[in-house]
Amino acid sequence: MITYLIDDAGALSGPITFPPIPGFGPQLPGNAVQVPKTLATPELGKTWALIDGATQQIRDLRGTVFRTTDGIEQSWRQLGELPEGLTPQPWPGEHFKWIDEQWTLDESAQRAAQSAQVLDHRDNLLRDAQLRIAPLQYAEKLGTATPEEQASLMDWMRYSVELNRIEQQDQFPSAIVWPPQPQPQRR
Incomplete structure (x- = not known):
């Protein structure tokens, strides 16, 4: 079995090897999971996650995102697609509005x-x-x-x-x- 760490959002990182603890043997922390084989490098913009007990690639847009109503940035910590009203595209600045899935200058x-x-x-x-x-x-x-x-x-x-x-x-x-x-x- 291959060991990975799982973060609060459910993303897997690894593989990780933990040295055995003398007198106790191999010990895994609470945020470790084991999968049958080493996971391949995920596709660009995705990460591996454990969903309903199975590993699968899922969209990873965690980090800074922008509200499409006013361009204000905020931190996003969940895996998967962004909800309506948020975009990873940085707000270019004053007078730009979100139109047709992109920032457009309101001339x-x-x-x-x-x-x-x-x-x-x-x-x-x-x-x-x-x-x-x-x-x-x-x-x-x-x-x-x-x-x-x-x-x-x-x-x-x-x-x-x-x-x-x-x-x-x-x-x-x-x-x-x-x-x-x-x-x-x-x-």
């Missing part, structure tokens, strides 16, 4: 996220521009704006308009040509 979700990110950056730049424009507008309204301040006001207003039009660019939102920020007027 519309990706585009929407890119768009939101670009517009958020644009809005931050517009807020910064408004902080520059306000005092220049006050000076103009009070009639105290210098020619440099009037030119600077025009530059910042043009910059704001260009920022506001980035959605009209052909490659929006994947490739944006950001307008250059106005430079201070030289005196």
Whole structure:
């Protein structure tokens, strides 16, 4: 008889030979089983298991698996096929959905996220521009704006308009040509 160890999932590993214990002879641990012959190397992705007292090859997907609903990884410790909702295919990342037994990029979700990110950056730049424009507008309204301040006001207003039009660019939102920020007027 050939000795194998059996793990908690039922997978066999071995063969194992245990030396006899003096005075007791051969002793097998509780997680050892004996089979009539040496088992062949299992097929790729399978392992030998003891099922209903008989050895057979069974699918071995133990380890890290991914939920098909959200891509979150989890540990799988059982032999056999994975249940519905789990896959051994790693989740490629944000905006991928499980469609037809594979991860597929959801281009519309990706585009929407890119768009939101670009517009958020644009809005931050517009807020910064408004902080520059306000005092220049006050000076103009009070009639105290210098020619440099009037030119600077025009530059910042043009910059704001260009920022506001980035959605009209052909490659929006994947490739944006950001307008250059106005430079201070030289005196």
